[in-house]
Each structure stands twice: as structure tokens, then as C-alpha cells.
Amino acid sequence: MTQTSSTADPALSPHHVARGQGLSAGLTFIMAAACGLIAANLYYAQPLAGPIAGSIGLPLHASGLIVTLTQIGYGLGLLFLVPLGDLVENRKLILIMMGVVTAALVAAGLATTPLPFLAASLSIGLGAVAVQMIVPFAAGLAPDHARGKVVGNVMSGLMVGIMMARPVSSLVARLGSWHTIFFISAAVMVALGAVLATKLPRRVPKTHLGYLALIGSMGRLLATQRVLQRRATYQAFQFSAFSLFWTVTPLYLASPAFGLTQTGIALFALAGVAGAIASPIAGRLADRGLSGPATAFGLTSVLAAFLMTLITPEGSGIALALLTLAAILLDFGVTTTLVTGQRAIYSLGAELRSRLNGLFMAIFFTGGAIGSAVGAYSYAHGGWVAAALVGATLPAAALLVFLTEFRKR
Numbered sequence: 001m002t003q004t005s006s007t008a009d010p011a012l013s014p015h016h017v018a019r020g021q022g023l024s025a026g027l028t029f030i031m032a033a034a035c036g037l038i039a040a041n042l043y044y045a046q047p048l049a050g051p052i053a054g055s056i057g058l059p060l061h062a063s064g065l066i067v068t069l070t071q072i073g074y075g076l077g078l079l080f081l082v083p084l085g086d087l088v089e090n091r092k093l094i095l096i097m098m099g100v101v102t103a104a105l106v107a108a109g110l111a112t113t114p115l116p117f118l119a120a121s122l123s124i125g126l127g128a129v130a131v132q133m134i135v136p137f138a139a140g141l142a143p144d145h146a147r148g149k150v151v152g153n154v155m156s157g158l159m160v161g162i163m164m165a166r167p168v169s170s171l172v173a174r175l176g177s178w179h180t181i182f183f184i185s186a187a188v189m190v191a192l193g194a195v196l197a198t199k200l201p202r203r204v205p206k207t208h209l210g211y212l213a214l215i216g217s218m219g220r221l222l223a224t225q226r227v228l229q230r231r232a233t234y235q236a237f238q239f240s241a242f243s244l245f246w247t248v249t250p251l252y253l254a255s256p257a258f259g260l261t262q263t264g265i266a267l268f269a270l271a272g273v274a275g276a277i278a279s280p281i282a283g284r285l286a287d288r289g290l291s292g293p294a295t296a297f298g299l300t301s302v303l304a305a306f307l308m309t310l311i312t313p314e315g316s317g318i319a320l321a322l323l324t325l326a327a328i329l330l331d332f333g334v335t336t337t338l339v340t341g342q343r344a345i346y347s348l349g350a351e352l353r354s355r356l357n358g359l360f361m362a363i364f365f366t367g368g369a370i371g372s373a374v375g376a377y378s379y380a381h382g383g384w385v386a387a388a389l390v391g392a393t394l395p396a397a398a399l400l401v402f403l404t405e406f407r408k409r
Contacts, residue, residue, distance in 0.1 A: 040161040044169040047169055151346065153279065156335075159276040231344050234398045244394070249323065294336055295341075
């Protein structure tokens with residue numbers, strides 16, 4: 001007999017539960033676009049760190065703070081703001097965070113000295129965690145049998161936003177100035193906030209914990225939820241490899257081996273956008289009970305992506321083609337394990353979803369930070385070969401951990 005009892009998040013009113021079971025393509029698109037546009041704010045400044053530092057009088061050796069403080073703000077938001085989704089009405093919370101990121105974008109665009117700009121950078125990261133409130137919200141609107149599909153579709157928007165942010169900001173800065181991208185994005189956030197205010201349903205969580213108790217419960221969740229532990233481990237290794245690749249490849253492509261210009265490097269980065277098609281595919285596989293094979297494929301894809309770049313001598317046309325294919329395959333693999341991981345942890349309980357998502361994202365985000373640092377070090381000391389071998393080791397380690405699931409069974 002066909003199962004028909006799956007429901008959307010019980011924290012929604014009966015009207016909204018019915019709406020969740022028939023979650024429209026239009027609302028799914030709006031949530032996917034929102035994730036991509038908000039997440040892009042984390043990356044607009046990355047290719048512009050040099051010009052920004054020179055303009056606001058920040059010493060070149062400290063220009064890394066422009067990116068680092070945004071990432072720190074995002075990390076803090078994952079741990080201390082995203083869990084509020086289990087406590088505060090979700091639509092209101094998302095709109096508040098969008099107000100924060102909008103104000104921070106305007107402040108960044110107006111800044112003429114280091115301190116205001118760096119404070120704005122930190123605040124952009126804090127406000128951008130609205131993304132990680134929207135994704136579990138979308139999962140709650142979906143019925144159980146289609147939750148992976150919905151998460152995959154929304155995550156495809158997020159991945160496109162991440163990959164498009166750098167080339168878009170570079171292009172806008174070339175046509176105008178570095179200030180322009182912040183003002184444009186602020187205007188987009190205002191328009192997006194208006195759309196979400198009218199389109200998102202209300203969701204009132206049923207958690208009765210206070211804020212401190214809510215944050216304290218996260219340690220217990222991490223210690224007791226085996227699915228969270230495993231999925232966060234896989235994704236920490238995956239995102240570490242992802243960050244290593246995208247930290248090192250711009251340096252590698254600009255080196256004498258290839259000699260690409262910034263325009264060429266931006267075009268190369270666009271290749272990674274193709275990997276976003278993995279999101280809906282992975283979601284549908286997870287809904288069909290194929291999370292295991294999808295995870296194995298995702299981990300293996302990232303391993304293969306690094307190894308294939310070592311087949312031919314560097315600098316040739318074939319080497320560049322393989323590197324481009326590797327970028328697509330790597331993004332495809334990382335996105336696959338991300339969506340299957342989120343589908344798995346969102347099934348652990350609607351009342352826990354925001355806290356679980358905050359922990360999951362914070363752990364793999366930490367892995368990404370480590371991957372960037374290790375990648376830069378390995379490339380500086382051993383070139384692309386060393387960086388690629390380190391990169392291949394990361395998904396290989398995750399694959400070994402994944403295989404222990406079957407041994408335990």
C-alpha cells in the first residue's frame with residue numbers, strides 16, 4: 001500500500017501544512033534564489049580585497065581580515081543565531097537577519113577607513129546566516145517523501161550564488177568601483193526581503209527552552225546524534241577539499257604554467273557552477289532511499305577530481321581541460337554529499353532542525369577554513385602536485401570513514 005501519511009512540519013498551521021505538501025515551484029524558486037543571493041554576500045569581497053585595502057588605508061599584509069572577519073561572523077552566526085530557528089517564529093527571524101546584512105552592506109559601501117569596513121564585514125557574515133534559516137524552513141514545508149527534492153532544489157540556488165559571487169563582483173568593480181557591488185546587493189536584499197515577507201508562511205517552533213538552554217542543548221545533540229556526527233565528518237573533509245581547490249587554483253592558473261589573466265580565472269570559476277545541478281539529483285536519490293550510494297559517489301568524485309589533474313604535465317591545453325573538468329566534478333561531488341547530509345539530519349526531528357543545521361554547517365565550515373590554510377601552505381612548498389595530493393587525501397579519508405558504516409551493520 002502506498003504511504004500517504006507523511007506531513008510537513010507540524011509547527012506550521014494546518015493551512016500551511018497543506019501548502020507544504022503541495023509546495024509550489026514558485027515558492028521553491030523564491031527560496032532557492034534567496035539562498036543564492038544572500039550567500040553571495042559572503043564572497044563578493046574576496047577578489048576585491050586588494051583594491052578595498054588600498055582604498056580604505058588598510059595595510060596590504062592585513063587585507064586578509066576583509067575576508068576572514070566575514071567568515072568569522074558567519075561561523076559565530078551558525079552557532080549562536082541559526083539555533084534561534086527552533087525558538088523564534090522563522091519568517092520574522094529571517095527578515096531580521098536580512099535587515100542586518102542589508103545595513104552591513106550599506107555600511108561597507110560607505111566605509112572610507114579600516115575599522116568601519118571591518119565591522120561591516122563581520123556583520124555581513126552574521127546576517128548572511130539567514131541562508132541557514134531558510135534551508136531548514138524549506139525542509140519543514142516539504143512532506144517527508146519529497147524533503148530531499150526540496151532541499152536539493154533550494155541548495156542548487158545556494159551553490160550558484162556562491163560560485164557566481166566572485167566573477168560578478170570582479171566584473172562590477174571593473175565597470176564601476178568596489179563600492180558598487182555592496183550598494184547593488186543591499187538594494188537586492190531590500191527587494192528580496194519584501195518578497196519573502198509576503199510569500200513565506202509563518203512557522204512558530206514548539207520548543208519551550210530558553211536561549212541559554214537551547215545553546216547548551218547543542219553539545220548534547222552533537223554527543224548523541226550519530227547521523228549528525230557522521231554526516232558532519234564527511235562534509236568537513238569534502239568542504240576542506242573544496243576550499244583547498246578554490247584557494248589554490250587561482251594561484252596555479254595565474255602562475256607561469258598557464259599564465260591566465262584575472263578574466264580567464266573568472267571564466268574558469270564559472271565552470272564550477274555546473275556542479276550545482278547535483279543538488280536536485282542528490283535530493284531525489286535521497287528521497288528514494290539511495291543516500292548511501294549517492295554519498296559514495298560524491299566522495300569518490302572529489303577524489304577522482306584531484307587525481308585526474310595529475311595525469312598530464314602542467315601548462316598544456318589538455319591539463320587545463322582536465323582542471324576545468326575536475327572543477328565541475330569536484331563541485332558536483334561536494335554538492336551531492338551536502339544535500340544527502342542535510343536530508344539525513346533534517347529527518348531527525350522538526351523541533352531540532354535549526355540546531356542540527358547550525359552544528360552541521362559550523363563543523364564543515366571549520367573544515368573549509370582548514371582546507372584553505374593547508375592548501376595555501378602545500379602549494380607554496382610543493383606546487384600543484386603537493387596541493388592535489390593533499391586534496392585527494394581528504395575525500396579518501398572521508399570514504400574510509402564512510403565504509404565503517406557497513407562494517408558496523
